[in-house]
Amino acid sequence: MLKHLTFVSMVALFGLGSSAQLPAKAQALTPHVLQIETKQLEGIGVTLLQESLQLAQLQQYDLALPRVALASQLIPQNPEVWSLLGGLYLQTNETDRGIEALLRSHQLDAKNTSVLFALGSAYFQKGNYNSSVNYLTKGLAIKPDVPGALFDLGNAYLMLRRYDEAVTQYRKAMVQDPKFWPAINNVGLVEYERGQLDAAVRSWRKAADLDPKAAEPRLAIAVALYKKGDREQGLALGEAAIELDSRYADLKFLKDNLWGDRLMQDAKVFLETPRMKASIAQTRGNAPTRERAAE
Secondary structure, eight states: OOOOOOHHHHHHHHOTTTTOOOOOTTOOOOOOOOOOOHHHHHHHHHHHHHHHHHHHHTTOHHHHHHHHHHHHHHSTTOHHHHHHHHHHHHHTTOHHHHHHHHHHHHHHOTTOHHHHHHHHHHHHHTTOHHHHHHHHHHHHHHOTTOHHHHHHHHHHHHHTTOHHHHHHHHHHHHHHOTTOHHHHHHHHHHHHHTTOHHHHHHHHHHHHHHOTTOHHHHHHHHHHHHHHTOHHHHHHHHHHHHHHOGGGGOHHHHHHTTOOHHHHHHHHHHHTSHHHHHHHHHHHHHHHHHHHHHO
């Protein structure tokens, strides 16, 4: 840790003394170095951390990031500063740097569940599902009633094809929040991959009932109905789902939302039907205006 800054360093870092009078070259003065004690440096670090928190809350990440990065150098033993730095890196899609900072925070405070959950999410983004399970499980051992973390753990198990464990975590999330429709929706994803089409449709109907604007469970129902032979109802529901959110017409987007191999194969067939292709083309023709308005 730095124990003091010279006057020149102060100018460089904080813009101080830009108009200070300098002694003439002929003057033989004893050099004077302005020193800042450790406590003063820590005070500056805390102030920068507080400013970064406020900026992060306003989603001004480009302003918050350099401040908290400097704060991490001034108060490197503060776990909160590393936690915020890691979170900001994740927000700006710098996942590796985010993980590095979060691990530093975890080393300083092993019981911080927010950091453990963030690490679980970050490793999931990296496709390292075993590490995701590891950190999410550690966090839930300390704080077991967080629906979002239970859902994330279910998703990690889903990607590992550990379906029983995935459903267990989704159901725990539903107990904590009965209106948490994504968990119900993902139970349907598991059921479909297991060939339990009727059970999957029931789960997706429950999810759709909880949110009238949720496109995903509606499209999933549409694909399942079409697969089962109820093509007219499936196509009508599919058109309505795409009208709600045209992103679900993109197979990559469906894959990113954890649709499994069986459901993806059936969705591809469904979305390539002439009626759905026409509906998608019409919806996307109107989509840019609506998307700009939503932004």
